Amino acid sequence: MTLPKLAYEVNPVTKKKEIVVVVQMVQFAGYAWVGYRFLTGGVGSSTLNECRFLTDNEIKKAAL
Numbered sequence: 001m002t003l004p005k006l007a008y009e010v011n012p013v014t015k016k017k018e019i020v021v022v023v024q025m026v027q028f029a030g031y032a033w034v035g036y037r038f039l040t041g042g043v044g045s046s047t048l049n050e051c052r053f054l055t056d057n058e059i060k061k062a063a064l
Helices: 057-064
Strands: 005-010 016-030 032-039 043-047 052-053
Touching: 005 032, 005 057, 043 052
Parallel strands: none
Antiparallel strands: 005 016, 005 052, 016 032, 032 043
């Protein structure tokens, strides 16, 4: 997968969905982690299953 890539990060506790820029992915011991930047600034990380990558159509709609 080519990075950076836009994704929705879903907080597992609050269920809040936010668009982030995934800049790094690491897989080890059966887990995949992503590192991302928020569009408003700051950084974060989560497991891959807490992210859903945006489709090309979703990216076009978000840019409007």
